[in-house]
Amino acid sequence: MTTATRLCIVRHGETDWNATGVLQGWTDVPLNDRGRAQARALARELAGAGFAEVCASPLRRCLETAQILTEAWGLATPRVYEGLKERHFGSFQGMAKAELAILHPGLHEEIVRRNPACHFDAGESLDHFADRVIAALEEIAGRNLGRWALVITHGWVMDVITRHARGLPRTAVLGMKRKNGEALWLAPGSRAPLVETTPPPLVPAVG
16 A cells, blocks of 8 residues: 555636736635636546545635535545745735736736746745745645645645746746646655656546
8 A cells, every 4th residue: 555645736716816917916815706617627527536635725715616626525624724825926916917017017027927036025035935835735745645635726836836846946937827727746756755747547527
């Protein structure tokens, strides 16, 4: 019997601020109707994975996504981890990207590139952000030896985890952006505790 942890990391469902291009950060924005539909679709798609528990950021968009899944699967309420919160964007939280492009074009360009080295006035540093994300991931992995666990979190958090799983520097620009509801699967690797892998065979639930 294996004692290896396997994790599935998923970005929360859509919010109105996602749809209109507003920086959310720690602002507690709920899912919109499309986001709730995405969560229900995930519940059907991942029903055959056999997750032992669902973990989530405490922000509403993640917690609501996670609650839709646990209710569909009859699991315990999601386990909340503060370390899974989105990066704090400081004074830029709540600003539309269109406005940011006019007022701070350089920063806007780097945000579009998903450059982790972006500086956000009164916001969170890259190292503090990455440290807390990886600490949360390691705690979840330690709790779930030999089990599958599902983690609902945020886009910039998934960037940190993707770099970590691929053995890339924290400052690497990935040139990609995870969509709402997109999944990253992690499994034990030969050179690292958890590395990116392909999803297991899944049989989506009917209905």
